[in-house]
Amino acid sequence: MSPEAVRAxxxxxxxxxxxxxxxAIFALEIERIFARAWIYVAHxxxxxxxxxxxxxxxxxxxxxxxxxLDGSIRALRNRCGHRGARVVAERSGNAKRLQCxxxxxxxxxxxxxxxxxxxxxxxxxxxxxxxxxxxxxPRVASYRGFVFASLAAEGPDLESFLGPxxxxxxxxxERAPEGELEIAGGTFRALQxxxxxxxxxxxxxxxxxxxxxxxxxxxxxxxxxxxxxPPRFALEIVAANGIPFREMGKLTVxxxxxxxxxxxxxxxxxxxxxxxxxxxxxxxxxxxADGAAGVLDDNRHNALIYPGFSVHPAFQQLRVIIxxxxxxxxxxxxxxxxxxxxxxxxxxxxxxxxxVHSPASIVKVDDLEAYERVQEGWSDDGWVxxxxxxxxxxxxxxxxxxxxxxQYQAWLGYMEAA
Amino acid sequence: xxxxxQIAGFLxxxxxxxxxxxxxxxLDLFAEDxxxxxxxxxxxxxxxxxxxxxxxxxxxxxxxxxxxxxPGAHALAxxxxxxxxxxxxxxxxGDGDRLTVRxxxxxxxxxxxxxxxxxxxxxxxxxxxxxxxxxxxxxxxxVGSDATHAAIQVLI
Ligand code: FES
Ligand SMILES: [Fe+2]
Numbered sequence: 001m002s003p004e005a006v007r008a009x010x011x012x013x014x015x016x017x018x019x020x021x022x023x024a025i026f027a028l029e030i031e032r033i034f035a036r037a038w039i040y041v042a043h044x045x046x047x048x049x050x051x052x053x054x055x056x057x058x059x060x061x062x063x064x065x066x067x068x069l070d071g072s073i074r075a076l077r078n079r080c081g082h083r084g085a086r087v088v089a090e091r092s093g094n095a096k097r098l099q100c101x102x103x104x105x106x107x108x109x110x111x112x113x114x115x116x117x118x119x120x121x122x123x124x125x126x127x128x129x130x131x132x133x134x135x136x137x138p139r140v141a142s143y144r145g146f147v148f149a150s151l152a153a154e155g156p157d158l159e160s161f162l163g164p165x166x167x168x169x170x171x172x173x174e175r176a177p178e179g180e181l182e183i184a185g186g187t188f189r190a191l192q193x194x195x196x197x198x199x200x201x202x203x204x205x206x207x208x209x210x211x212x213x214x215x216x217x218x219x220x221x222x223x224x225x226x227x228x229x230p231p232r233f234a235l236e237i238v239a240a241n242g243i244p245f246r247e248m249g250k251l252t253v254x255x256x257x258x259x260x261x262x263x264x265x266x267x268x269x270x271x272x273x274x275x276x277x278x279x280x281x282x283x284x285x286x287x288x289a290d291g292a293a294g295v296l297d298d299n300r301h302n303a304l305i306y307p308g309f310s311v312h313p314a315f316q317q318l319r320v321i322i323x324x325x326x327x328x329x330x331x332x333x334x335x336x337x338x339x340x341x342x343x344x345x346x347x348x349x350x351x352x353x354x355x356v357h358s359p360a361s362i363v364k365v366d367d368l369e370a371y372e373r374v375q376e377g378w379s380d381d382g383w384v385x386x387x388x389x390x391x392x393x394x395x396x397x398x399x400x401x402x403x404x405x406x407q408y409q410a411w412l413g414y415m416e417a418a
Numbered sequence: 419x420x421x422x423x424q425i426a427g428f429l430x431x432x433x434x435x436x437x438x439x440x441x442x443x444x445l446d447l448f449a450e451d452x453x454x455x456x457x458x459x460x461x462x463x464x465x466x467x468x469x470x471x472x473x474x475x476x477x478x479x480x481x482x483x484x485x486x487x488x489p490g491a492h493a494l495a496x497x498x499x500x501x502x503x504x505x506x507x508x509x510x511x512g513d514g515d516r517l518t519v520r521x522x523x524x525x526x527x528x529x530x531x532x533x534x535x536x537x538x539x540x541x542x543x544x545x546x547x548x549x550x551x552x553x554x555x556x557x558x559x560x561v562g563s564d565a566t567h568a569a570i571q572v573l574i
Contacts, residue, residue, distance in 0.1 A: 219484035369493035
């Protein structure tokens with residue numbers, strides 16, 4: 001696809017619907033966006049010991065992220081240097097050597113070929129051992145424990161890629177009384193029958209909530225009206241989608257380079273109950289009361305690290321967006337535990353994940369339906385409107401589509417470069 | 419009637435209430451402090467420190483049920499029908515008034531033309547109540563609980 005053809009798909013306030021439905025464009029996105037950007041692959045807490053590994057995908061390639069014997073983190077194509085079999089089948093584990101199940105070749109934790117059976121069979125054949133390892137991804141880098149990898153040898157370093165959006169990850173870490181996070185509490189994966197971008201375009205969409213979530217909002221309000229006593233966490237989370245447009249219109253959405261963005265406010269993140277205060281006191285022991293207040297008042301509801309990573313800082317959630325086909329996306333959800341925080345704080349994190357991100361949550365199911373209907377709704381040529389708030393000066397809010405237009409700017413940047 | 423037959427009858431009745439969409443009556447089977455739990459992984463040790471597909475008390479179950487019958491639940495614009503079989507009922511632990519019951523289930527879901535099968539194990543913690551039982555906890559261990567799931571809207 002020529003740069004001109006790509007550019008013709010995107011206008012300042014609308015995009016051609018084929019960017020969501022054309023398998024050829026999807027293939028190009030994998031090649032030009034997901035294979036070039038920094039993709040979140042693991043959290044360092046999952047890779048404590050040499051040999052600790054997790055498996056994931058980068059631009060549709062199976063990847064093993066593993067701590068090498070020298071302590072560095074490596075990302076290897078999960079593909080044998082012999083005939084290409086997938087070497088590791090587990091989602092996580094520990095191995096000092098990776099062994100292919102097919103003919104038993106083994107690899108070191110940096111991917112180098114370690115041993116082959118019947119080595120004398122290769123005598124005099126010109127077989128180059130160094131060319132038959134598990135291939136390492138050209139670049140791996142960590143930012144505050146968040147490990148990213150890239151299939152591209154060239155490009156901005158991780159810190160410049162994140163830019164101002166890195167502050168969101170800083171804030172997540174700073175919320176931990178010991179200044180460190182760890183993956184804890186399990187994971188789930190939601191299957192979405194929609195293009196990956198439809199999901200990203202919902203992240204700061206304050207307009208959809210009232211209609212898409214109407215049934216669960218009204219159900220939660222009706223039940224709340226029958227209750228006495230202190231507010232119920234899960235109930236409030238479900239009901240929060242019902243906040244009126246004028247309130248949504250106060251929520252700032254910041255757009256950054258490379259397609260990243262974040263949204264301020266939305267949910268109250270400083271609670272007044274004794275449990276939360278115990279946590280706040282623990283945080284204050286490290287950074288002082290003012291410091292703690294500053295960290296907690298930095299109320300970013302959620303953030304997008306384009307193209308495949310989203311976080312909820314206040315509730316310590318990670319979401320990894322894995323594009324599978326033009327109309328199929330998997331979203332993985334992980335929780336982080338704040339080290340040094342009272343145990344019940346992690347229970348809030350878990351309760352939030354259950355209420356909002358579980359594929360069986362009464363919130364998520366209606367979102368999934370909406371995304372699917374968008375995907376199904378396009379049966380002919382046409383344009384998708386991104387007009388809301390276009391051409392207007394001033395800061396964007398959750399009622400604008402500016403963050404989506406910001407994503408398409410990044411999209412064009414990647415896709416035009418052949 | 420043997421105790422096991424009585425327990426099996428209770429589970430069959432519970433399944434029938436769900437298939438017949440008599441959700442309020444289903445909820446009445448729970449004790450006031452009852453919980454409904456679908457772990458997100460096999461052998462998940464607890465519902466508080468680990469994420470679950472569903473872990474709800476009666477308050478949240480009331481919200482869930484109201485949504486299920488709400489005309490504005492657009493993901494249910496095409497209604498879901500279910501049919502479930504409950505079998506292999508075993509009394510694992512029966513200590514006075516508290517019983518632990520294990521069973522297997524299969525649940526067929528149809529929404530429009532889309533058909534889906536869920537299967538797995540139920541673990542019911544029951545207490546005796548007026549000649550029958552109340553559910554203290556219903557735990558549903560799905561086969562493939564940690565697999566990738568499309569939206570799950572039915573009560574399992
Ligand atoms: S394919 Fe891996 S050893 Fe042959
Ligand atoms: Fe939503």
